[in-house]
Amino acid sequence: MLLVVFEMIAYVATTPRPREQFFQLYVLGSKRMAADYYPNNNTDISPSETVTWYLGATNSMGNVQLVELRLKLGNQTINPPNDQQALPSPAPLVTEFKRFIQDNETWEFPFVWRVTNVRFANNSTHILELEINGETFQVVDCSARSGYNFRLIFELWTWNTDTGAFQFGWVIGGEHRVAWLQIWFNATQAR
Amino acid sequence: MRSSRRILIFTIALLLILVAVHSNTSTYLRADEIQPGFNQAITQVHLAESAGATQSEINELLKTLNKALELNEQALKLTSPNDAQRRAELLNQANVLLNDVQTKAGALETVASQRTRTSTVLAYVYGGIAAAVGTFAYAFLLAFYRRYRIKRTFQMKVTAK
Numbered sequence: 001m002l003l004v005v006f007e008m009i010a011y012v013a014t015t016p017r018p019r020e021q022f023f024q025l026y027v028l029g030s031k032r033m034a035a036d037y038y039p040n041n042n043t044d045i046s047p048s049e050t051v052t053w054y055l056g057a058t059n060s061m062g063n064v065q066l067v068e069l070r071l072k073l074g075n076q077t078i079n080p081p082n083d084q085q086a087l088p089s090p091a092p093l094v095t096e097f098k099r100f101i102q103d104n105e106t107w108e109f110p111f112v113w114r115v116t117n118v119r120f121a122n123n124s125t126h127i128l129e130l131e132i133n134g135e136t137f138q139v140v141d142c143s144a145r146s147g148y149n150f151r152l153i154f155e156l157w158t159w160n161t162d163t164g165a166f167q168f169g170w171v172i173g174g175e176h177r178v179a180w181l182q183i184w185f186n187a188t189q190a191r
Numbered sequence: 192m193r194s195s196r197r198i199l200i201f202t203i204a205l206l207l208i209l210v211a212v213h214s215n216t217s218t219y220l221r222a223d224e225i226q227p228g229f230n231q232a233i234t235q236v237h238l239a240e241s242a243g244a245t246q247s248e249i250n251e252l253l254k255t256l257n258k259a260l261e262l263n264e265q266a267l268k269l270t271s272p273n274d275a276q277r278r279a280e281l282l283n284q285a286n287v288l289l290n291d292v293q294t295k296a297g298a299l300e301t302v303a304s305q306r307t308r309t310s311t312v313l314a315y316v317y318g319g320i321a322a323a324v325g326t327f328a329y330a331f332l333l334a335f336y337r338r339y340r341i342k343r344t345f346q347m348k349v350t351a352k
Contacts, residue, residue, distance in 0.1 A: 003322035010318035014311045063240045066233060100256045164230045
């Protein structure tokens with residue numbers, strides 16, 4: 001009887017317990033809190049005005065993961081990512097950040113950006129260039145009426161070892177899950 | 192005659208455009224296309240983790256993987272033909288690191304699986320030893336209790352009421 005009890009204890013101690021596997025994606029404001037996302041709390045971002053956020057992803061998948069955070073620039077009309085069908089947004093890609101993350105590790109880095117080239121024409125604002133963390137990125141034409149309701153879309157992509165390519169979100173137990181965020185802003189002329 | 196010459200010029204121009212487009216698409220490669228070594232390295236690291244490698248052991252491999260990724264990113268930014276040699280050097284360095292990760296992860300998998308097997312066997316053996324010790328302790332305590340009860344019985348004083 002005792003032998004059975006102790007062997008059961010040994011079995012429980014040596015068998016890894018199943019746990020929920022997931023990723024977390026977040027954006028924090030300039031003070032590393034879920035606030036102060038815009039300078040002076042004003043969603044109107046004028047050209048050359050610098051905005052500081054902190055971008056982070058946590059891996060709780062139980063093993064090392066290659067993660068890619070894709071940044072897209074959208075306007076009011078473009079579709080956001082589709083949660084039900086696990087489809088990424090068709091908005092133009094600006095840049096991407098990649099890193100291997102260990103299990104239970106959080107990868108966080110400052111995301112400092114500003115609009116460096118913008119064209120105002122015919123009641124429409126076109127963002128042509130963004131500077132992100134000191135590097136300049138050209139943007140495939142993205143415009144908004146009077147500069148209102150632009151959005152930066154952050155999508156979490158992971159490396160799929162079966163296909164040998166990045167996939168939007170991750171697959172767990174045959175279920176495709178996604179993580180994405182968007183932050184709205186207005187690109188207005190200098191105040 | 193003139194029309195056939197036009198067709199010939201048009202065909203050559205078309206071929207030249209096709210070659211140019213092809214060479215352009217060949218030089219622009221995405222990160223997930225150029226390094227199949229990444230996939231093999233991740234797979235090998237996953238095997239080491241499944242075998243029971245610890246977080247600190249994996250952390251060493253992770254640093255090397257991130258270094259390889261960084262080199263890969265640097266190489267991708269070099270799109271000018273003048274940078275071809277530098278680009279090849281960076282990709283080569285990344286490949287060396289990825290091969291290193293694969294080798295170390297393979298060795299780690301062997302060590303970790305042996306360690307896991309040993310600790311599993313030991314856990315069951317300790318379980319058996321604990322059961323035997325428990326059984327002996329129980330038998331000893333039972334015998335001690337019985338002796339105590341007998342001793343107490345003989346120590347009883349019978350008094351008339």
